[in-house]
Amino acid sequence: MSRRIGIIDLGSNSIRLILMYIGSNGSYRLLDEIKETARIGENMGPERVIKQPALERAVQTIKLLQKFCRANKADSVYGVATAAIRSAVNGGEVLETIMKETGVSFRILSEEEEARYAYLGVVNSLDFHDALVMDIGGGSTELILCRERKMVQWTSLPFGAVTLSENFLPTSLAEPEQIEQLENFLTRQFAAVPWLETARGLEVIGVGGTMRNLGRMDRKRTRFSLNILHNYRIHAERVKDIYELLQNTSVDERKAIPGLSKERADIILGGVAAAVKLLDYTGAPGIRVSGSGLREGVFYEYLFRDWPEPIITDVTEHSVQNFMDLYRVRREHAEHVAKLSLSLFDQLRPLHGYGLWERKILRIAALLHDVGNVVSYYNHHKHSMYVLLNAKIDGLSHRERVLVALIAASHGRIDLKFKLQQHADVLFPQDGMLVRRLGTLLRMGENLDRSSSGVVEDVVCTIKENEVQIDCLASENADLEIRELYKKVTNFNKVFGKKFKFPKE
Structure with a gap:
């Protein structure tokens, strides 16, 4: 069952709310956030007393946030209070008043x-x-x-x-x-x-x-x-x-x-x-x-309350998997495209010379390349690019995020030159060729699973003087996949310096 959790932070300067969604599959995301400058710690002075005007501002603000949470069907609302309440001689009385007036209970955090x-x-x-x-x-x-x-x-x-x-x-x-x-x-x-x-x-x-x-x-x-x-x-x-x-x-x-x-x-x-x-x-x-x-730390403690420690080991991988669950990516297809793309990457390393970092970028792009389907099937590669450039994916640097978005979008047609210029402040000069090469491998992997049935289980690449021969290890007839690959992948020679072909049957 999905849940909505509100967390209110009663700070010295502002009062902030985040409303988090937790799906039935364990995925989660931020639904909304509100910030109000209430200044509850204003003019406390050496006597460390929260003044009545500041308390009244806080009460009115928390009433609004509580109303917002109810309107958005929050299942639970958790309140935490920090330095101003902690150091005030009347901090306990202030929280009692807030509880009485708003119904929200706040826990005073220690340092x-x-x-x-x-x-x-x-x-x-x-x-x-x-x-x-x-x-x-x-x-x-x-x-x-x-x-x-x-x-x-x-x-x-x-x-x-x-x-x-x-x-x-x-x-x-x-x-x-x-x-x-x-x-x-x-x-x-x-x-x-x-x-x-x-x-x-x-x-x-x-x-x-x-x-x-x-x-x-x-x-x-x-x-x-x-x-x-x-x-x-x-x-x-x-x-x-x-x-x-x-x-x-x-x-x-x-x-x-x-x-x-x-x-x-x-x-x-x-x-x-x-x-x-x-x-x-x-x-x-x-x-x-x-x-x-x-x-967010309070939320993570709640979300991972059954873990020995509420700490994610691999932030990027966790975020990618959460992203796939949130946007209901077809996992079987995405993972198979990633498998085929990485197989091509590994076997063609003598032609591109890339290492583990580039391999990671390709894998993430392959797993998320179809996320744009959440908007529409038509032009979904462009929708994927937009989502990946704007949605929250933790663990990636800004350069990595742009690379993933452009490579993911490369399984369709985009104005790559324009996009590279648009993000020249984030990218390196060599990233244009990187996107073209990894984008080509992703497009090949995508078309080798064109029927989304896993017909092509793997590929074997043989690098020859003027060409790369690709043998498909298929469980049944793969004519659709091979025909689509020839039709959609037209720049292999340009980016790798060799043609590719399948052996004649």
Whole structure:
């Protein structure tokens, strides 16, 4: 039976909801998300008291989110609260009021739980080995050291985008003295984390609204060709360029910066300052933005509650299999096309010279090449390309995602030259030939299973001086497959330098 799960994150700056779908076959996806800036941690002061106006904003926001969940038939709604509630002397009373007024029960996360959920959101959606995760919230910042994808160290620092802005940046246009005091404070905070020395040189994986807005601003500045934020990389120098821009603009001027949320204009400078000073302190090459964080971590813990640990071992493979289930790909056909395409790839290696990475790309493209059928059979190869360029497939870099999409679409006709130019900022110069070669192998694999019945069980390739002879190991007559292959595969000679032929019967 399918389920819909709502998860509400009551943060210091914003209250966010994700509504997740879990299918009867175990597949899952994000259905919707809502973010409201309630600022429950605003002006708490040294007495650490959540003020009545902030509480009222939170109650009204959560009422709206609860109403949304009911309208969308959520089976369960889980609430978690972070730094503002955790540190407030009246945090318990606030949650009692929220429960009474909205019917939503919130669990206060400890510092360690908050760090762990951020880690779960990242480790289950990105492919990495060693990294330093930085989750900048409104009232706290979590640092998590990952070695071989395991969480080995963590700390929660008592500042976030809201508190830094309130304490150090009270004016609309930051003054040099304010920036200096802010940066000195941040450097002292990082220096007080003893294990941070061991994270020097590691890439920073950024979680939270500050990091997402940083990614969106950079994406606009570079005119990035993909509308994808998850797994987006920002070089350290570009982060510092944005930091300099924010220092020299007022709050109102920041609202006009492309990619920056207007609601975050007054607190973005404090958050980005924290990111920049961490880059300076650790010598990190840059930031990789994660679109998954605490809320997704809570969801993964729920979804994988029967596992020994709620951690995906192979993010890419898991995501591809989930994708196939979500879009009801014909598994038997897709897996057979992948088998035939990879058999051709392996046997023709002397002609192309590619290795395991390219083989992985071909396999994923073959498994997902028909996903566009969910839109329509007609032009489904183009629909496949669109879906693969826009839907969530975790574990793939942006270059890998574009390659998979173009190769998958190559089992039909596309304007490949235009697409290569469109995504030249993501692709390498040699990727055009890579797409043509792997696309040809996929088209051959597709047509060798044209009847979707597995008639051609495998192929044997014999590379000769001027041609490649392909023998079909077929369980019955394969005339349809061979005829379609001759008809549809016309560029083999162009990309491999030899003709192909089947032996005469």
